Amino acid sequence: MARRIFATTIPGCQNFVADYDNVTQGLLHIVVRHYRQFQKVIPTLAAVMQRLPLELSEAVTAATFARLEDVNDRLSDVATLLKDDKASIKALMEAQKLVAAYFDSIMTPKCYQKKSTTKSGKLQKVFDVKMENTDAKLIVGVSKEARNPRIITAYFQVLKKPTLIPVISCPPPAKRTASGWETVTKRKRNAY
Numbered sequence: 001m002a003r004r005i006f007a008t009t010i011p012g013c014q015n016f017v018a019d020y021d022n023v024t025q026g027l028l029h030i031v032v033r034h035y036r037q038f039q040k041v042i043p044t045l046a047a048v049m050q051r052l053p054l055e056l057s058e059a060v061t062a063a064t065f066a067r068l069e070d071v072n073d074r075l076s077d078v079a080t081l082l083k084d085d086k087a088s089i090k091a092l093m094e095a096q097k098l099v100a101a102y103f104d105s106i107m108t109p110k111c112y113q114k115k116s117t118t119k120s121g122k123l124q125k126v127f128d129v130k131m132e133n134t135d136a137k138l139i140v141g142v143s144k145e146a147r148n149p150r151i152i153t154a155y156f157q158v159l160k161k162p163t164l165i166p167v168i169s170c171p172p173p174a175k176r177t178a179s180g181w182e183t184v185t186k187r188k189r190n191a192y
Helices: 027-038 044-050 054-064 068-082 086-106 186-190
Strands: 003-007 015-019 112-117 123-131 134-142 151-158
Touching: 003 086, 015 027, 015 086, 015 151, 027 044, 027 054, 027 068, 027 086, 027 151, 044 054, 044 086, 054 068, 068 086, 086 151, 123 151
Parallel strands: none
Antiparallel strands: 003 015, 112 123, 123 134, 134 151
């Protein structure tokens, strides 16, 4: 199985390594599971994905939207359809190369934000990116090897903008008097 090495100068990490042609992890996994997000930052990816035959395209869409408990079955469906389809394998190799080129441009110390772990202990590298002129984070799930972690998956989180609460000015509350009448001005009080 072919691998791609992403040389980087990110603190605490020498290189990232990603597999090609593996639906369970690496570049093909990212294309199959998250291509709808990646086509927003890689416009040519949509054209490549449209070249897939209908049955494979539907299987990829099913894998993209699969619930967590169904993901492995949907990914297996995609792998089965790819076994003898040379044209689709070629198109998906092109898609993987587009994602790899995008990673080359993003995996820099300038974009690197932090290392984090999920609740289940999976390691992530977080990069600041722009997605359709909106600030976003590229979350790269990696293995726990210290020197050359393998890229398992990658996806985007769009940062939510804080909701502004409109402030409506209102008149100050009126004070009650002993008689129960509100005092606003002397003239109004005398008018009653």
